[in-house]
Amino acid sequence: xxxxxxxxxxxxxxxxxxxxxxxxxxxxxxxxxxxxxxxxNTIFRAAHxxxxxxxxxDFNHIASFTHVMETLLDQMRSGERRVTVAAxxxxxxxxxxxxxxxxxxxxxxxxDQARVDDLQQRLQAMLAQGDDGEAxxxxxxxxxxxxxxxxxxxxxxxxxxxLQSGNDPYRLLRELGRLGDMKVRCDLSRVPPLDKLDPxxxxxxxxxxxxxxxxxxEIHELFAWVEGDCxxxxxxxxxxxxxxxxxxxxxxxxxxxxxxxxxxxxxAAAAPSEAEAGTGQGAAEAGDGQARAAAAxxxxxxxxxxxxxxxxxxxxxxxxxxxxxxxxxxxxxxLINLVGELVITQSMLGQFAEDFDMSQIEQLRDGLSQLSRxxxxxxxxxxxxxxxxxxSAFNRFPRMIRDLxxxxxxxxxxxxxxxxxxxxxxxxxKITDPLVHLVRNSLDHGLETPEERRKVGKPETGxxxxxxxxxxxxxxxxxxxxxxxxxxxxxxxxxxxxxxxxPDDKLTEEExxxxxxxxxxxxADKVSDVSGRGVGMDVVRRNINDLGGQVYVTSERGxxxxxxxxxxxxxxxxxxxxVKVGSEVYVIPLLSIDESLQVNPDNINxxxxxxxxxxxxxxxxxxxxxxxxxDIEPNAKRLADGLLVVVQSERRRVGLFVDELLxxxxxxxxxxxxxxxxxxxxxxxxILGDGTVSLIIDVPGLVRQHLQxxxxxxxxxxxx
Amino acid sequence: MTRxxxxxxxxxxxxxxxxxxxxxxxxxxxxxxxVEALDKAQKENFDLVITDINMPEMDGITLxxxxxxxxxxxxxxxxxLTTEGSPEKKRxxxxxxxxxxIVKPFDPDVLIQTIRKVL
Numbered sequence: 001x002x003x004x005x006x007x008x009x010x011x012x013x014x015x016x017x018x019x020x021x022x023x024x025x026x027x028x029x030x031x032x033x034x035x036x037x038x039x040x041n042t043i044f045r046a047a048h049x050x051x052x053x054x055x056x057x058d059f060n061h062i063a064s065f066t067h068v069m070e071t072l073l074d075q076m077r078s079g080e081r082r083v084t085v086a087a088x089x090x091x092x093x094x095x096x097x098x099x100x101x102x103x104x105x106x107x108x109x110x111x112d113q114a115r116v117d118d119l120q121q122r123l124q125a126m127l128a129q130g131d132d133g134e135a136x137x138x139x140x141x142x143x144x145x146x147x148x149x150x151x152x153x154x155x156x157x158x159x160x161x162x163l164q165s166g167n168d169p170y171r172l173l174r175e176l177g178r179l180g181d182m183k184v185r186c187d188l189s190r191v192p193p194l195d196k197l198d199p200x201x202x203x204x205x206x207x208x209x210x211x212x213x214x215x216x217x218e219i220h221e222l223f224a225w226v227e228g229d230c231x232x233x234x235x236x237x238x239x240x241x242x243x244x245x246x247x248x249x250x251x252x253x254x255x256x257x258x259x260x261x262x263x264x265x266x267x268a269a270a271a272p273s274e275a276e277a278g279t280g281q282g283a284a285e286a287g288d289g290q291a292r293a294a295a296a297x298x299x300x301x302x303x304x305x306x307x308x309x310x311x312x313x314x315x316x317x318x319x320x321x322x323x324x325x326x327x328x329x330x331x332x333x334x335l336i337n338l339v340g341e342l343v344i345t346q347s348m349l350g351q352f353a354e355d356f357d358m359s360q361i362e363q364l365r366d367g368l369s370q371l372s373r374x375x376x377x378x379x380x381x382x383x384x385x386x387x388x389x390x391x392s393a394f395n396r397f398p399r400m401i402r403d404l405x406x407x408x409x410x411x412x413x414x415x416x417x418x419x420x421x422x423x424x425x426x427x428x429x430k431i432t433d434p435l436v437h438l439v440r441n442s443l444d445h446g447l448e449t450p451e452e453r454r455k456v457g458k459p460e461t462g463x464x465x466x467x468x469x470x471x472x473x474x475x476x477x478x479x480x481x482x483x484x485x486x487x488x489x490x491x492x493x494x495x496x497x498x499x500x501x502x503p504d505d506k507l508t509e510e511e512x513x514x515x516x517x518x519x520x521x522x523x524a525d526k527v528s529d530v531s532g533r534g535v536g537m538d539v540v541r542r543n544i545n546d547l548g549g550q551v552y553v554t555s556e557r558g559x560x561x562x563x564x565x566x567x568x569x570x571x572x573x574x575x576x577x578x579v580k581v582g583s584e585v586y587v588i589p590l591l592s593i594d595e596s597l598q599v600n601p602d603n604i605n606x607x608x609x610x611x612x613x614x615x616x617x618x619x620x621x622x623x624x625x626x627x628x629x630x631d632i633e634p635n636a637k638r639l640a641d642g643l644l645v646v647v648q649s650e651r652r653r654v655g656l657f658v659d660e661l662l663x664x665x666x667x668x669x670x671x672x673x674x675x676x677x678x679x680x681x682x683x684x685x686x687i688l689g690d691g692t693v694s695l696i697i698d699v700p701g702l703v704r705q706h707l708q709x710x711x712x713x714x715x716x717x718x719x720x
Numbered sequence: 721m722t723r724x725x726x727x728x729x730x731x732x733x734x735x736x737x738x739x740x741x742x743x744x745x746x747x748x749x750x751x752x753x754x755v756e757a758l759d760k761a762q763k764e765n766f767d768l769v770i771t772d773i774n775m776p777e778m779d780g781i782t783l784x785x786x787x788x789x790x791x792x793x794x795x796x797x798x799x800x801l802t803t804e805g806s807p808e809k810k811r812x813x814x815x816x817x818x819x820x821x822i823v824k825p826f827d828p829d830v831l832i833q834t835i836r837k838v839l
Contacts, residue, residue, distance in 0.1 A: 225820030
């Protein structure tokens, strides 16, 4: 088969993921009892699509697994089976398994066959159970239940000269096999002895049982080209027939254990030869009309590993990262309009290049400012294109919370607001894991058990809120629970024990609470497998910092906790404040800057001999001496001659000492790792208008570094 | 690489077929009538031939009969392009030895699906 379908694969996979989400959300919202037909139908249709698509692309393992799920769903939508918690749970597990199968197929990796088989068996077992939940009588787990089977019995006997028209029974059987589960038995009665056998004539006939959601119309259509040239008899499968022992799970590798004569077809399923050799040859090779062919042919089947090898090498990232994105067409239209305006501006400016004299300077300036406007609008729109609603990150939580709360024995109501808030696709992909960890944490440590809640007068069902909204140039995500809140005392004790703070350090309650983000910190008494291994929160903070964002916690004992994540809307471009340190120019992200001020020498205090503090109104802020840190000769010889840029990260503030402030401008972030290597204290670099390279200061990193565990000192402990 | 010969006296039709097939990864050659088609078919080996019926010089039916008499094309899939409401044409094609038919105007996806079934 020489057709290259690889360009269509990615679209198919995306459709599968969408379908899986529909199924999952649908299943979660399904009411137990008599099925809401429309709701089940939606889930059914999603499964049906996935099945159809995967069959088209020859991903037969996916198709057949989905088929079993579809059968169960079909029973529910037709009213044959009521919706039970057990059924929904099993289907949810199957959705997971299906998702993994698709991930694996897409990454061209082997699938977990044991898991697939297990789930398939359980699905079959459930199908075998009647609606009243009685276990089947048959002892063998793979035993076929006496079900009403939907499908047709087909007798297909081509006329001897069918091959002359270029038609090939092998292809017809192959296509038939795509419509459902097929069992084929070959009728060899007309095969003449070898010396009389003409390889260009067809002597075979087939008795086929086709099971599945097939219409007779479809079968007729398939045989349309040959209907005049063969015997074709189609009858519906009868009810409650004693099914043959062979299992209907078509994914299982066809084996010779079937007691009936296996189907006959060209021996190499993987190498469909020219129609010339055709079926006649195959029969001859099988020898003497004996009915045992080496492998019962399932023409549409492909063994899994070779199938993976056959697919063109298209390395795709694992998990949710794909290299395509769906964009609302309006965004594209806006982009195109803006590009149009840019072109107009450019041609207008181009005219000045022809012959220019100073009298036109005003017009030139106007043109340039127009250009600047166009660029800015274009850039904003382009960034918008990369933005997706956060709902795709939030969507996994209903399911996760359902499973987790069951496991932990807690009752949780999940409320989501702002799921349409948009953020950059890359940021979205990277924020999902940290979010999962934070939610798990809230569920595990924040929310109490129903009994505990009752004791303190709270409703038994705890509330977990996920909120997202835009603020300034950021997106803010909050994970709010109405649980027990953080135990500040316990945290303080643990921090003391770990040496993160000294016994004399005075910290506010909030500062203590935020110590949970320090490495190695975990106050969980025992490590639950949900969270509590102590490696979580600091990794979460680091990951969020790496995205240019911040995370902190606020909590009230007994009332609950709120975890706040603040992320920039884009990774690539920021508004920056240029500062001069000595002869070097650096960029400080504008969003991190609270204020800038001239240093008043009276407000400088030396703390413990090493740390300089600046008294800013009521607060004492550590000073980070940038020239010293970067080993640059500053112009300001004393602190008092320079400026202090007060920056904040995670609600902690420091002052950056610089020589002077230069302008503010938008700055395109260039990666240091990609072009050079990672540098401590810098989050990237940019190229200024004059072509020089300017490093961008990593504010969260600096803050973290300089305030490692350390508190903002109590003014009372300072020497007067 | 699968090679297909598309035969039709209408250039736009040929172009459309070629475009659809090549986008799906098939190498496609064109011929404007039966004579040209026969000539090309004998010079190179095609895995599949799609032909219109009404053409000057040599029509599709004759082309199919002649192709069938060539040893290389005795069992090759040959499809005719026919309009919907002409079962006689379909039958005529079959009797001449055509494998099957594709209805025109055709839906590109249906064309590709049909061809995949036949290859």
